[in-house]
Amino acid sequence: MKKTVRDIEVSGRTVIVRCDFNVPMQDGAITDDIRITSAMPTIKYLIEKGAKVILMSHLGRPEGTADMKYTLNPVAERLGQLLNKDICFISTPEVVNEEVKEKAGSLKAGEVMLLENVRFRKEETKNGTEFSKELAGLADIFVNDAFGTAHRAHSSTAGIADYLPAVSGFLIEKEVQFLGNAVENPERPFVAIMGGAKVGDKILVIENLLKKVDTLIIGGGMAYTFFKAKGYEIGTSILDAENVGLAAELLKKADSMGVKLLLPVDIKVAKEFANDSVAAYCDMDQIPAGMMGLDIGPKTQKLFAEEVRSAKTVVWNGPVGVFEMPNFAEGTIAVARALSECGGITVIGGGDSAAAVEQFGLADKMTHISTGGGASLEFLEGKILPGIACLQEK
Ligand SMILES: Nc1ncnc2c1ncn2[C@@H]1O[C@H](COP(=O)(O)OP(=O)(O)OP(=O)(O)O)[C@@H](O)[C@H]1O
Ligand SMILES: O=C(O)[C@H](O)COP(=O)(O)O
Numbered sequence: 114m115k116k117t118v119r120d121i122e123v124s125g126r127t128v129i130v131r132c133d134f135n136v137p138m139q140d141g142a143i144t145d146d147i148r149i150t151s152a153m154p155t156i157k158y159l160i161e162k163g164a165k166v167i168l169m170s171h172l173g174r175p176e177g178t179a180d181m182k183y184t185l186n187p188v189a190e191r192l193g194q195l196l197n198k199d200i201c202f203i204s205t206p207e208v209v210n211e212e213v214k215e216k217a218g219s220l221k222a223g224e225v226m227l228l229e230n231v232r233f234r235k236e237e238t239k240n241g242t243e244f245s246k247e248l249a250g251l252a253d254i255f256v257n258d259a260f261g262t263a264h265r266a267h268s269s270t271a272g273i274a275d276y277l278p279a280v281s282g283f284l285i286e287k288e289v290q291f292l293g294n295a296v297e298n299p300e301r302p303f304v305a306i307m308g309g310a311k312v313g314d315k316i317l318v319i320e321n322l323l324k325k326v327d328t329l330i331i332g333g334g335m336a337y338t339f340f341k342a343k344g345y346e347i348g349t350s351i352l353d354a355e356n357v358g359l360a361a362e363l364l365k366k367a368d369s370m371g372v373k374l375l376l377p378v379d380i381k382v383a384k385e386f387a388n389d390s391v392a393a394y395c396d397m398d399q400i401p402a403g404m405m406g407l408d409i410g411p412k413t414q415k416l417f418a419e420e421v422r423s424a425k426t427v428v429w430n431g432p433v434g435v436f437e438m439p440n441f442a443e444g445t446i447a448v449a450r451a452l453s454e455c456g457g458i459t460v461i462g463g464g465d466s467a468a469a470v471e472q473f474g475l476a477d478k479m480t481h482i483s484t485g486g487g488a489s490l491e492f493l494e495g496k497i498l499p500g501i502a503c504l505q506e507k
Pocket of ligand 2: 133135173174261262265485486487488
């Protein structure tokens with residue numbers, strides 16, 4: 114168990130907190146602030162305890178240049194609104210300069226400052242020692258609460274922990290508790306649903322989950338690679354050709370491990386990858402040539418929903434259809450609804466499935482929605498995340 118902000122004296126100390134404020138933006142405006150609101154419990158706790166708070170984050174991938182398209186200024190404004198206080202934000206390409214050092218040194222208890230995008234410095238993603246030291250030099254304590262970036266060993270997520278006492282914030286604590294418990298200590302039956310476009314991205318997750326689950330459901334684009342492995346015709350459906358062999362191995366593995374593996378039995382096919390394309394339902398082994406599967410069919414929706422409803426723990430990663438197009442969202446809606454009604458622990462592994470649950474208005478019916486995309490995948494793969502490994506043990 115990692116130490117958290119509760120386990121260290123913060124009052125009167127300067128605390129530097131790595132958050133993941135890598136929020137989606139359009140024309141300079143934040144389109145979804147869940148990653149900012151998720152960091153609030155830690156920030157508010159530190160303010161209440163009288164710490165001097167320095168926040169830092171990346172935004173996008175500016176690759177070591179101070180591209181103002183990626184400035185954290187909109188995040189500073191949103192933080193000010195959420196906390197109802199002035200946020201000191203000094204925008205400089207160096208991230209840390211004399212003015213920043215001076216301000217950090219003169220912060221009063223309960224005051225908050227935000228550094229500019231740490232990826233404006235090229236050393237950040239290389240975990241450069243000098244930059245880690247510069248960041249550490251601003252504070253007495255390092256708190257990591259950036260779960261979404263915990264799979265990166267960067268200066269602000271891991272390197273800095275070599276120079277300061279390092280503990281976790283409440284978001285990382287919560288993510289580890291829900292994702293970790295769901296996978297390591299699940300109430301059974303434990304069902305995992307994997308979807309999304311490519312098998313290649315999720316092979317390690319599937320391999321790891323096969324060791325833990327009672328049932329593995331595979332839907333979405335990746336199902337077609339499994340059907341190819343079974344020798345079916347898949348028309349023009351998305352295929353991860355490189356990984357057909359691996360899919361065949363995973364099918365064999367599930368069988369030998371006694372894991373129930375469910376694939377779609379019927380699907381909705383379309384002529385083109387477009388919402389208004391000509392579409393039809395067909396059984397899985399009847400995909401017409403020249404058509405592609407873009408959603409699961411009604412029999413499959415029922416099959417998957419029944420399995421989910423009888424589960425005590427469900428982990429879901431990846432949509433089972435192209436839910437961004439309303440005509441192919443039905444299957445993903447059916448799965449989301451089944452999760453919302455199952456009465457067990459439901460954990461959404463971030464990324465597109467989190468967006469889908471939000472879009473369907475079912476987010477508050479889930480036990481936990483991870484703020485991590487890549488980070489939650491690596492966590493589900495059973496990997497040790499460097500941004501968590503570097504924190505002090507209790
Ligand atoms: N049958 C299908 N054919 C083509 N694309 C599909 C199909 N089913 C789902 N998709 C697409 O897969 C995409 C999501 O795939 P991806 O592998 O990135 O999953 P993800 O949930 O975003 O993963 P993560 O949670 O790690 O971010 C969605 O945009 C969705 O439209
Ligand atoms: O959005 C994410 O997954 C995190 O913020 C990490 O971003 P990165 O993939 O650019 O490191």
